[in-house]
Amino acid sequence: xxxxRDIAFARSGDKGNSANVAVFARTPAAYxxxxxxxxxxxxxxxxxxxxxxVVTRYDVPNLAALNFILPHVLAGGGSRSLRIxxxxxxxxxxxxxxxxxxxxxxxxx
Amino acid sequence: xxRPLKVANACAFWGDQPEAAARLVAAEPTLDFLTLDYLAExxxxxxxxxxxxxxxxxxxxxxxDVLRSLVPFYxxxxxxxxxxxxxxxxxxxxxxxxxxxxxxxxxxHLKIAVVTGDDVLSALKETSAAFANLETAAxxxxxxxxxVTASAYLGAGPIADALRAGADIVxxxxxxxxxxxVGPCLAHxxxxxxxxxxxxxxxxxxxxxxxxxxxxxxxxxxxxDLPLPQDIGFPIAEISVDGSCVITKPxxxxxxxxxxxxxxxxxxxxxxxxxxxxxxATVSFLTLQVEATGENRVRISGATGxxxxxxxxxxxxxxxxxxxxxxxxxxxxxxxKKARHAGVALLTRLRDAGxxxxxxxxxxxxxxxxxxxxxxxxxxxxxxxxxxxxxxxxDTKDPVERFTKEIAPVxxxxxxxxxxxxxxxxxxxPIFGYWPCLIxxxxxxxxxxxxx
Numbered sequence: 315x316x317x318x319r320d321i322a323f324a325r326s327g328d329k330g331n332s333a334n335v336a337v338f339a340r341t342p343a344a345y346x347x348x349x350x351x352x353x354x355x356x357x358x359x360x361x362x363x364x365x366x367x368v369v370t371r372y373d374v375p376n377l378a379a380l381n382f383i384l385p386h387v388l389a390g391g392g393s394r395s396l397r398i399x400x401x402x403x404x405x406x407x408x409x410x411x412x413x414x415x416x417x418x419x420x421x422x423x
Numbered sequence: 424x425x426r427p428l429k430v431a432n433a434c435a436f437w438g439d440q441p442e443a444a445a446r447l448v449a450a451e452p453t454l455d456f457l458t459l460d461y462l463a464e465x466x467x468x469x470x471x472x473x474x475x476x477x478x479x480x481x482x483x484x485x486x487x488d489v490l491r492s493l494v495p496f497y498x499x500x501x502x503x504x505x506x507x508x509x510x511x512x513x514x515x516x517x518x519x520x521x522x523x524x525x526x527x528x529x530x531x532h533l534k535i536a537v538v539t540g541d542d543v544l545s546a547l548k549e550t551s552a553a554f555a556n557l558e559t560a561a562x563x564x565x566x567x568x569x570x571v572t573a574s575a576y577l578g579a580g581p582i583a584d585a586l587r588a589g590a591d592i593v594x595x596x597x598x599x600x601x602x603x604x605v606g607p608c609l610a611h612x613x614x615x616x617x618x619x620x621x622x623x624x625x626x627x628x629x630x631x632x633x634x635x636x637x638x639x640x641x642x643x644x645x646x647x648d649l650p651l652p653q654d655i656g657f658p659i660a661e662i663s664v665d666g667s668c669v670i671t672k673p674x675x676x677x678x679x680x681x682x683x684x685x686x687x688x689x690x691x692x693x694x695x696x697x698x699x700x701x702x703x704a705t706v707s708f709l710t711l712q713v714e715a716t717g718e719n720r721v722r723i724s725g726a727t728g729x730x731x732x733x734x735x736x737x738x739x740x741x742x743x744x745x746x747x748x749x750x751x752x753x754x755x756x757x758x759x760k761k762a763r764h765a766g767v768a769l770l771t772r773l774r775d776a777g778x779x780x781x782x783x784x785x786x787x788x789x790x791x792x793x794x795x796x797x798x799x800x801x802x803x804x805x806x807x808x809x810x811x812x813x814x815x816x817x818d819t820k821d822p823v824e825r826f827t828k829e830i831a832p833v834x835x836x837x838x839x840x841x842x843x844x845x846x847x848x849x850x851x852x853p854i855f856g857y858w859p860c861l862i863x864x865x866x867x868x869x870x871x872x873x874x875x
Contacts, residue, residue, distance in 0.1 A: 323644035323683060327692035330464070330558050330857050336690035338683065361798025374696045376711055377686050381696055385558075393855040394466045396746060396784040396814035397793075404793040410644070411798035 316419050319410035322348065326406035331391035333402030335352050338379045343421040345378040357382050360412055361405070365389065376387070382409075427661040427669075428611045430604050430628070432509070435457035435635030437466050441574035443635070443657045445492040448503050448671035453657065455611070458603040459486060460508035460633050467572040467597065468740035468855040470511040481513035487520045490592075492526040493763060506582055506603045510594040512572065513671070514539055518594050518874040521650040536590035538581045541597040543737055543862055544573040554737070554860040563736040566858060573739035575862055576679050576715035577869045578731070580616065580704030582606025590746040593871070597738065598842040599701045601629030604660065612664050616703075623706040623728025624666020626699070631688050631723070632672055638670055638688040640678035651677025667724035675771075680719040689713070689723075701734055735867050745823040746816040747851050749830035750788075752843030753811055759803040761838040762787045762811035769813055769833055774814040778815075778822035810843070816854060823851050 318337075321344040326335040337352065339345035358369035367385035373383055388402055389395040399405075431454050433444035444457055445523060461483035468515040486509030496503070510517045514537040524743065525533050528605035547554055547563060554563035574597035581607045593606070607626040608614065616622075631638050640646060648805045648840045649655070662668040670680050678684075689708060693699060696708040712725045739789025753762040766785035773780075786792040788810035791799035815826045827848045 319644075323570075325642070325644070325691055327541035329692055329694065330859060334557065334690070334693055336687070336693070338686055360797065361664060361794075364794060371697050374690065376709060377689065377691060377713065379686065381693060384692060387560075392857055393468075393740075394743065394746075395856075396748070396782060396816060397795040398786055398788060398812060406644070407793040408798045411800075417765050423663065 316415035316416050317410060318412040320416050321418055321421070324410050326402050326404070328388060328391060329403040330421065331388050332385045332407050334381055334383050335386050335405050336379055336381045337409065338377065341421065341423055342378065347421060348380055349420055351375060352380060354382065354411060360409065361387060387405035411413065424688065425612050425664045427663045428456070428608060429454050429505045429659055429661050430456040430458060430607055430632070431657060431659045432460065433457045433657055434461060434489070435633065435637065436463055437461040437485065439635055441485060441488060442492065445496065447673060448493065448496045448501055452501060453758070454503045454659065456501055456607045457505045459489065459505070459509060459634070460603060461486065461507065461509045461595060461602050462511065464738055464857050465855045467512055467738070471571045473852065474512060475568060476498070477639045479516060482819035483509040485509070486517065486773050487524060488491065488493050490521050491524050494524070494530065494550040497530050497533065504586065504607070505592045506606055507593070508595045508598055508603065510537060510596045512542065512596060514594045514596050518792065520574055521592065521594070522874055534589055535592045535594065535874045536585035536588070536871050537874055538577065538585065538595040538598065538869065538871045539751045540581070540591060541574045541577045541595070543575050543867060544570060547737070548865045549575040550866070553591065554862070557859040557861065563858070563860065565618060566856065567743040569731050569743070570740055573737055575687065575735040575737050575867045576702055577735070577807045577867070578602050579605035579609055581869045581871040583609035590873065592867055597805055599703070600633040601626040601701055602703055604629030604632065607704050614836060619728030619730065620726065621666035622704040622723070623726040624788040625662055625694035626701050626704055626706050626728070627689070627708070627711065627723055627726045627838045628660040628662050628668040632660050633678045634688065634691065636678060636693065638684055639680050640684050643684050643687055649678050653677060655796060666726060667722065669720050669722045671720045680721050682713055682715055682721055682797070685721045685723065687712055699737070700732055702731050704731050734863055737860050737862050740855040741858060743854045743856040743861060744816055745820045745851050746814060746854050747823050747827050747849045748812060748814045749827065750810055750812045751830065751833055751841050752808065753838065753841055754808045755838070755840035756807070758809050758840070759787050759806055760789055762809045765833055765837040765841070766811050766813045766821035766844035769829060773826055776825070778825055780815045780822060782816040784814040788812055788846065814819060820851060829852060
């Protein structure tokens with residue numbers, strides 16, 4: 315397995331008690347792989363330990379990006395959450411740690 | 424043919440770098456506008472607390488210091504105009520403080536305008552409409568007696584009107600963040616309010632610069648590769664009459680404006696990229712083209728817009744109890760086990776003393792606690808050190824206050840190797856619930872006026 319960060323970069327931010335994580339492919343081939351394999355269900359399963367609700371994925375092909383909406387993932391969000399990361403600042407980095415199939419490393423650069 | 428409008432951001436949040444504005448105008452004296460954003464989701468509730476103690480408070484006082492730092496620039500004939508939401512709950516009070524700075528500096532020819540009408544607290548409290556929470560669908564009646572602030576996100580219209588009338592400094596309360604940039608564009612280019620594609624482009628430009636250094640490489644995935652990280656530049660949007668823009672930064676600053684840094688910021692805090700809702704237009708990001716046109720220059724074009732939603736978004740806040748966080752560092756064999764044990768012991772001790780909490784949390788930083796249960800690389804037993812962070816929340820202040828006094832005694836009653844206690848007792852923090860909802864446009868009356 316390799317980490318997702320080998321083929322993508324990301325950015326997360328908060329909106330109330332929800333967060334979004336945008337994932338950007340580093341190459342066109344990586345974007346094809348991401349669209350097929352980084353499904354909303356897979357991301358939802360990954361973030362389940364944080365209590366995430368039903369994840370929605372929006373495709374943004376002109377930016378070679380996928381935008382994931384993670385509801386209820388911040389244990390109250392902003393002012394209320396007791397967590398060290400109340401605003402989802404770390405969620406992008408966390409998603410980039412996701413292990414993916416090592417064969418992805420052989421995609422064209 | 425209109426020349427491009429140069430709009431910079433000099434403040435991304437209440438507490439951002441105080442010297443950014445003065446440095447921007449020193450590096451780029453021909454900037455048309457500085458925009459400064461001070462208001463996050465619950466900033467206004469903090470201002471409400473400050474105002475309850477001091478009637479001359481209720482706005483971002485930092486901005487008055489920023490204006491003071493710009494006095495030499497204006498005395499030397501600088502013409503950069505300013506649009507900021509530093510007014511918070513009290514734009515006129517903020518403007519009066521600014522007026523005094525300008526008067527003392529013999530700059531009274533600079534005209535200050537304020538935009539108000541965003542405060543809809545009385546509408547939320549007094550009308551029978553439900554104002555249901557956009558996240559939870561709960562009706563407003565469940566929090567009516569605890570409401571602290573309710574502000575509608577106004578659009579660019581009143582900002583543009585004030586600028587057309589000759590304002591040099593426009594101070595607002597709550598407006599949509601990109602509207603701080605769209606207002607100057609409306610005034611400069613003479614767009615109509617139905618020029619939705621061009622307004623969409625300016626909205627994208629405003630969205631890109633509203634978080635300051637973030638579009639110039641701050642907070643980016645590849646941050647380690649940036650040049651001069653000690654001095655990341657603040658962003659400048661050069662907006663063209665067609666609504667496209669080039670994002671850049673002053674010469675000789677650190678960071679980088681690249682296609683990846685721009686893409687990351689484009690989708691920062693975004694929901695459906697095909698329907699970005701602002702009070703000025705509903706914007707699609709799905710038609711955008713992003714291309715590098717030079718070193719630290721990225722062009723964004725192709726935005727498409729439609730009419731904005733029929734309602735304004737309202738950000739309301741309400742009192743929701745108190746919380747505190749306490750931290751100690753634990754070093755030694757079994758550090759994580761000891762830290763967890765000490766945290767649980769502390770909370771048990773407090774409960775035995777009669778303290779009632781609605782929520783508590785024990786975290787061991789260094790173990791991957793930011794996203795507990797995900798992406799941890801090593802087992803806890805490999806760590807020789809951790810930061811114990813204990814948090815409590817309660818409906819009343821007393822049990823939280825008691826908690827803050829019980830942290831330091833863990834140093835003598837806990838395991839050997841506890842340190843990091845020198846910063847004193849933690850603070851009791853008020854919790855403000857966030858209540859996003861919608862209000863009909865007819866119930867909101869945005870207005871602007873000069874402050875003489």
